[in-house]
Amino acid sequence: MRMIVVPRLGGPEVLTLIDAPMPVAAADQIVVKLDYALVSFADVYQREGVYRASKTLTEAEAPLKIGGGGAGTVVAVGNNVTQFRPGDRVMYGEQLGSYAEYIAVPAWRATKVPDGIDLKDVAGLPSQGATAHYLAHDTGKLAPGMTCLIHAAAGGVGHVLVQLAKQCGATVLATVGSAEKAAFVKTLGADRAILYRDEDFVAAVKSWGDGKGVDVAYDAVGLATLDKTIQCVRPRGLVVLYGNTSGLVESISPMALGNAGSLFFTRPRLANHMRDAAEAGKRMDDLLGAIQGGRLRLALAKTLKLEQAAEAHRLIESRATIGRVLLSMA
Numbered sequence: 001m002r003m004i005v006v007p008r009l010g011g012p013e014v015l016t017l018i019d020a021p022m023p024v025a026a027a028d029q030i031v032v033k034l035d036y037a038l039v040s041f042a043d044v045y046q047r048e049g050v051y052r053a054s055k056t057l058t059e060a061e062a063p064l065k066i067g068g069g070g071a072g073t074v075v076a077v078g079n080n081v082t083q084f085r086p087g088d089r090v091m092y093g094e095q096l097g098s099y100a101e102y103i104a105v106p107a108w109r110a111t112k113v114p115d116g117i118d119l120k121d122v123a124g125l126p127s128q129g130a131t132a133h134y135l136a137h138d139t140g141k142l143a144p145g146m147t148c149l150i151h152a153a154a155g156g157v158g159h160v161l162v163q164l165a166k167q168c169g170a171t172v173l174a175t176v177g178s179a180e181k182a183a184f185v186k187t188l189g190a191d192r193a194i195l196y197r198d199e200d201f202v203a204a205v206k207s208w209g210d211g212k213g214v215d216v217a218y219d220a221v222g223l224a225t226l227d228k229t230i231q232c233v234r235p236r237g238l239v240v241l242y243g244n245t246s247g248l249v250e251s252i253s254p255m256a257l258g259n260a261g262s263l264f265f266t267r268p269r270l271a272n273h274m275r276d277a278a279e280a281g282k283r284m285d286d287l288l289g290a291i292q293g294g295r296l297r298l299a300l301a302k303t304l305k306l307e308q309a310a311e312a313h314r315l316i317e318s319r320a321t322i323g324r325v326l327l328s329m330a
Helices: 041-048 125-139 158-167 179-187 201-206 226-230 254-259 277-292 306-317
Strands: 002-006 016-019 029-039 070-077 089-092 102-106 110-112 147-150 171-176 192-195 214-219 233-241 264-266 300-305 324-328
Touching: 002 306, 016 306, 029 089, 029 306, 041 306, 089 125, 110 277, 125 158, 125 233, 125 277, 147 158, 158 171, 158 179, 158 277, 171 179, 171 201, 179 192, 192 201, 214 226, 226 233, 226 254, 300 306, 306 324
Parallel strands: 147 171, 147 214, 171 192, 214 233, 233 264, 300 324
Antiparallel strands: 002 016, 029 070, 029 102, 029 324, 070 089, 089 110
16 A cells, blocks of 8 residues: 655655555554545654654654545444444544554544445545644633633644634634634634734734633744743733644743733643543544534635645645645545
């Protein structure tokens, strides 16, 4: 089968198409024939070795698998798997090796896709959708009367988070990089779209409401924005750093949080919020219910072929996209 791998750390050009052996389902796994794989910044971090402290790959490690989520059709099930059978349409997340025609996935990580929902629409749901879900409901605990700031609000996670935050009853201030993105997030319910290239987002936030800042700030950008994001949060509010598209934040001063108003700070990860079948299932049920009820809109920026993985990475790194980017195995 065809698979994209990372033989060495580096730019998009290192992504290499190889002929890999077909996966076999272990006792608790299913094998999925992929229709679509999600392309996300988590994949960029994997390709660049962001979380490896710049350590090069050893001979035993290379090549790295890449891609953490997708959607397709079950073609084989392990001996202990009872909830799926060949022919079921499924989506999954948190499983490396998704830039491929087939993948073996622990059955508990997969969710059946209801009839009437296109696989293209949900290929990123257990990754980007689930991230937005825990950020809104668990990390931020958003509720009526609360205000939040969402950076990169037109992105794969951001545009879902805007909608979930509004459903929680929160006021949403959203930063975006273009007028087109501003118009888009307004259609999702954002109360204020801030074009960060044209205006100081701290001043824009502080000019809203009572001028004390937001209750929760969601920052997926990292190095370029975090210091200013902290300035946007009201005393005893929450700063959530959940990504680092502009660079890794190596440290944060406790005194900076104290001086800004005794702020709370967290750096959550998806894996810690999809710990088992029950938790993953609850999030997927909520998100699928929102889609079926017409309360959740999922934007797709572009679909490229598997062999165009490098182009897909360049596209999301350009930060010009609205919504998700997918790779198609067709």
